[in-house]
Amino acid sequence: MAKATKKQALGRGLSALLKDPDHDIKSVEDKNADKLVGHIVELDLTSIEMNPFQPRTSFNEESLRELASSIRELGVIQPITVRKLDFNKYQLVSGERRYRASGLIGLETIPAYIRIANDQESLEMALVENIQRQDLDPIEIAISYQRLLDEINLTQEQLSDRIGKNRSTIANYLRLLKLDPIIQTGMRDGFVTMGHGRALINIENTQIQLDIYEKILEKSLSVRETEKLVRELNGVESKEKTTSKEKPLPQNLKKGIKEFSDYLGAKVDIKVAQKGKGKLIIPFTSEEDFQRIKKLIQGEN
Structure with a gap:
């Protein structure tokens, strides 16, 4: 009970900051921004809009119902992440399944981490966090x-x-x-x-x-x-x-091919002549990919 009371008190204090239009926090340099950004805050679901950069385009309904049932019993264990758009207006960065499942069971609020980011940063955060x-x-x-x-x-x-x-x-x-x-x-x-x-x-x-x-x-x-x-x-x-009678590649060459492939991010092939001479074949998919491989070979960052 003490833990729940502490959480509610924290929510009330941060909510007061969020709902003060005269001191709205719009950037990380604003007064009291350090008390808000990076902290868990209970936000109204109605104040959060969907993220147009969300990579996931379909959600399994049965899986959502199972998650909703878990949230009904245990609550939202992992807070969602949002970015602040305007006064009492936020955009989802990650956690859309938790957001949707919370709405299914009629929750009015959800715990959230608040970040302040521009569109490009939001896109990168949404894509990277969802991939992971x-x-x-x-x-x-x-x-x-x-x-x-x-x-x-x-x-x-x-x-x-x-x-x-x-x-x-x-x-x-x-x-x-x-x-x-x-x-x-x-x-x-x-x-x-x-x-x-x-x-x-x-x-x-x-x-x-x-x-x-x-x-x-x-x-x-x-x-x-x-x-x-x-x-x-x-x-x-x-x-x-037709080539089954050819001498198999030595183990050190096989290992070398794999190391080349892993380093260059391309499937490197090797051709070896009878007397031991040979050549490496490094495929590329575009001019950009060619320049990427070239820089790696030259040791450029």
Whole structure:
């Protein structure tokens, strides 16, 4: 009971700051801003608007009802994050599922962290926080990565640092956006996995992509079966048969290829001649990607 009373008293004190129009806090430099920003405040749900930068576009109704039931029993354990727009007006940065679930059970207020940010900062916060905290589908993650690259003007290296993911992982997600929209929708709806999508991206012909996609659905093909089908269509298996007598790569070269690939964020290949001479093949997807790889090789930051 003492803990609940303390929380209510804290809410009343901060609410007084928030509802004083003569001393409205609009920036981190305003008086009493340090008492508000970064603290948990009980906000009216009606004072919070949706975030147009939210990467999640669909919410599972059953999952929301389960969360609502948990909130009814235990309350909102993890506060949402909002940014202040105007007097008694806020915009959601992260926590839309908690916000929606609270509304489902008729709550009038919700605990929130308040931040003061401009549109660009809000976009970055929303995308990064949702990527890290929410169970987004692979296409939503890929779209979020692409938006951070395009709208915040991050490089893949900077994006890697912000979200704590390898560049190769980021590149694998971004490649999914090259799939036919029908396949992307199937992935978002859970009919196929990211593994299926990564296999299908190796088929350049869109119609063949869709034909294989239909086979996956009709025959419930696993990722491994899909990869085998793609290899057959690309003629990889027949090529492997003709080169099966070639001397296998030494272990140190195999390890080196993996290290190159991880560092450059690209699938590096190697060609070795009979006498030990060879060449590295480093693919790139665009001029920007070429410049990125060039800087990495030259050791530029």
